Amino acid sequence: MNIGIVGYGNLGKAVRGLLEKENKNIVKIFTRRDPASFGDKVFESLDNLLDYKDKIDVLFLTLGSATDIPELAPQIIENFNTIDAYDNHAHIPEYFEKMNEIAKNNNKVAFISTGWDPGLFSLNRLMGEAVLRDGYTNTFWGKGVSQGHSDAVRRIKGVKKAVQYTISKEEIIENIKDADKSYASYEGHDRLCYVVCDKDDEERIRDEIVNMEDYFKPYHTDVKFISDEEFEKNHRAMPHGGHVIRTGNTLNGNREMYKFTLELDSNPEFTASVMIMAANAVANYVVNKNYGAHTNLDTPPYYYLGCAHEEAISKYL
Amino acid sequence: MNIGIVGYGNLGKAVRGLLEKENKNIVKIFTRRDPASFGDKVFESLDNLLDYKDKIDVLFLTLGSATDIPELAPQIIENFNTIDAYDNHAHIPEYFEKMNEIAKNNNKVAFISTGWDPGLFSLNRLMGEAVLRDGYTNTFWGKGVSQGHSDAVRRIKGVKKAVQYTISKEEIIENIKDADKSYASYEGHDRLCYVVCDKDDEERIRDEIVNMEDYFKPYHTDVKFISDEEFEKNHRAMPHGGHVIRTGNTLNGNREMYKFTLELDSNPEFTASVMIMAANAVANYVVNKNYGAHTNLDTPPYYYLGCAHEEAISKYL
Numbered sequence: 001m002n003i004g005i006v007g008y009g010n011l012g013k014a015v016r017g018l019l020e021k022e023n024k025n026i027v028k029i030f031t032r033r034d035p036a037s038f039g040d041k042v043f044e045s046l047d048n049l050l051d052y053k054d055k056i057d058v059l060f061l062t063l064g065s066a067t068d069i070p071e072l073a074p075q076i077i078e079n080f081n082t083i084d085a086y087d088n089h090a091h092i093p094e095y096f097e098k099m100n101e102i103a104k105n106n107n108k109v110a111f112i113s114t115g116w117d118p119g120l121f122s123l124n125r126l127m128g129e130a131v132l133r134d135g136y137t138n139t140f141w142g143k144g145v146s147q148g149h150s151d152a153v154r155r156i157k158g159v160k161k162a163v164q165y166t167i168s169k170e171e172i173i174e175n176i177k178d179a180d181k182s183y184a185s186y187e188g189h190d191r192l193c194y195v196v197c198d199k200d201d202e203e204r205i206r207d208e209i210v211n212m213e214d215y216f217k218p219y220h221t222d223v224k225f226i227s228d229e230e231f232e233k234n235h236r237a238m239p240h241g242g243h244v245i246r247t248g249n250t251l252n253g254n255r256e257m258y259k260f261t262l263e264l265d266s267n268p269e270f271t272a273s274v275m276i277m278a279a280n281a282v283a284n285y286v287v288n289k290n291y292g293a294h295t296n297l298d299t300p301p302y303y304y305l306g307c308a309h310e311e312a313i314s315k316y317l
Numbered sequence: 318m319n320i321g322i323v324g325y326g327n328l329g330k331a332v333r334g335l336l337e338k339e340n341k342n343i344v345k346i347f348t349r350r351d352p353a354s355f356g357d358k359v360f361e362s363l364d365n366l367l368d369y370k371d372k373i374d375v376l377f378l379t380l381g382s383a384t385d386i387p388e389l390a391p392q393i394i395e396n397f398n399t400i401d402a403y404d405n406h407a408h409i410p411e412y413f414e415k416m417n418e419i420a421k422n423n424n425k426v427a428f429i430s431t432g433w434d435p436g437l438f439s440l441n442r443l444m445g446e447a448v449l450r451d452g453y454t455n456t457f458w459g460k461g462v463s464q465g466h467s468d469a470v471r472r473i474k475g476v477k478k479a480v481q482y483t484i485s486k487e488e489i490i491e492n493i494k495d496a497d498k499s500y501a502s503y504e505g506h507d508r509l510c511y512v513v514c515d516k517d518d519e520e521r522i523r524d525e526i527v528n529m530e531d532y533f534k535p536y537h538t539d540v541k542f543i544s545d546e547e548f549e550k551n552h553r554a555m556p557h558g559g560h561v562i563r564t565g566n567t568l569n570g571n572r573e574m575y576k577f578t579l580e581l582d583s584n585p586e587f588t589a590s591v592m593i594m595a596a597n598a599v600a601n602y603v604v605n606k607n608y609g610a611h612t613n614l615d616t617p618p619y620y621y622l623g624c625a626h627e628e629a630i631s632k633y634l
Binding site: 014017018021022089092093096113118120122123125126127129130131132133134177241248250251252254255256257258259260261262263264265266269270272273274277280295296297298299300301302304305309310312313314316317 | 331334335338339406409410413430435437439440442443444446447448449450451494558565567568569571572573574575576577578579580581582583586587589590591594597612613614615616617618619621622626627629630631633634
């Protein structure tokens with residue numbers, strides 16, 4: 001399989017590293033920066049993407065969901081099969097429709113919104129609810145770094161560096177099998193910020209953080225002020241994870257719990273792993289001329305293996 | 318959907334109870350016993366099954382995997398769509414081939430070997446391995462009742478009642494994220510038997526159990542002798558569960574853990590829930606004329622919901 005990557009942030013670097021680890025053929029990494037600045041011939045200007053129309057089987061779009069994916073993906077899908085991790089949940093249905101239509105019109109395959117949430121967590125919300133019809137679903141995130149919340153803190157005047165950890169409440173998770181409810185996000189999670197700033201700014205910054213609407217209110221939020229050295233030493237990693245838990249009633253007062261858990265040292269490397277798994281599904285869809293947009297919710301699971309159906313049955317069932 | 322059930326053991330009773338809870342239409346429950354003996358007009362002799370050929374959309378085969386399913390399912394699939402929980406792992410590939418061929422020849426759908434293992438655990442072994450290519454998979458069962466091991470103990474001379482619990486070792490599971498290996502089943506599990514027998518037989522029975530090849534050797538096995546009263550009071554429930562855990566390396570020494578957990582008060586009621594979920598997939602396959610045998614490994618997940626694809630995307634992705 002001849003592979004291209006568009007974008008080279010944390011996610012693009014992880015996709016590249018994992019593909020190289022498996023000796024896959026990366027034709028080019030497309031960037032909007034000056035490709036020469038990388039000093040590595042694998043980089044190519046995004047302006048020249050169309051030159052590679054017949055040389056690339058699948059393109060990983062490791063671009064931001066805020067504006068890059070909605071703007072670029074519908075253009076790129078006209079000429080390439082793509083995989084993306086578009087995560088703007090509210091806009092996924094319209095994004096699916098758009099990509100599905102353009103992909104079908106051009107005999108292309110778009111595997112959209114994969115990763116772990118959306119992606120594997122979505123799949124498990126669906127499965128949990130399908131199997132336990134009479135019950136409640138809860139999703140817990142963390143402990144992990146939220147980029148959106150970290151960005152929000154960094155936008156506050158005087159903040160030099162900042163990171164925000166979302167922390168799920170262990171005492172709720174431990175007792176979830178008997179809890180007959182879906183918790184609001186702020187009930188199930190706390191927020192913890194580490195901030196580097198001048199001493200004089202600390203009280204104002206703490207106040208601005210804990211009172212920030214949408215992002216921090218009504219969560220319980222702790223703000224810790226640390227030195228630049230401590231920040232660099234202890235807060236550069238990107239761990240994450242969480243649980244999707246479905247609890248339900250069957251008969252005779254019996255309770256059943258379906259629980260899916262991820263514990264990740266590296267959020268971008270795991271997201272990249274899920275995207276790479278989707279490449280096998282894309283290859284399968286292309287072979288079957290099943291063009292259009294696809295997701296983890298509609299893909300036959302053995303497609304991810306890149307092996308024959310009989311082998312999947314005998315090895316995994 | 319017009320539903321039939323073949324067999325009326327623990328699993329058949331659970332399927333019936335859960336379908337009635339959702340007000341589904343159970344046309345008949347087919348039995349090899351005298352249907353009149355149940356005093357309930359829903360029961361019908363299995364001999365009359367063919368009379369219902371055009372009156373039933375899907376048949377739940379809640380029969381034993383040792384001899385009943387392999388013998389009866391290939392006959393039944395000629396005239397009915399079926400769902401079964403055939404769990405003889407070593408023979409599943411040939412069973413799939415046989416059912417697939419007969420179902421295709423007769424424009425029928427067979428959803429085979431569903432439940433939680435095989436079934437949801439199989440699906441998660443596949444997914445875990447697809448996403449974390451460089452890693453190890455471990456399956457832990459328990460704490461739960463193993464019917465096969467309980468039966469083996471009951472066959473020992475002098476045993477009046479017996480139950481065997483498979484217990485996974487918590488200390489291994491707690492540290493699994495850093496364990497770079499697949500544990501042998503006996504390393505990850507202990508066995509615990511409760512036996513009712515005469516006092517004089519205790520030492521011989523304990524000796525026969527712990528030395529029984531295949532079933533108990535080389536596991537660490539505890540045998541406890543209890544009164545008939547205690548057995549009836551504390552050991553009639555059928556809890557079970559376990560974990561499928563994939564741990565893997567991504568880049569830079571980072572470790573990622575994918576973990577699927579079930580905690581079940583009632584093994585048969587949860588297995589029945591998974592079988593009932595498959596009925597929506599069967600309906601979907603029938604509508605699409607996608608005849609033949611299907612499993613949890615090849616079914617598009619949103620088929621289990623019985624809703625449109627757009628609804629699944631907007632609700633779960």
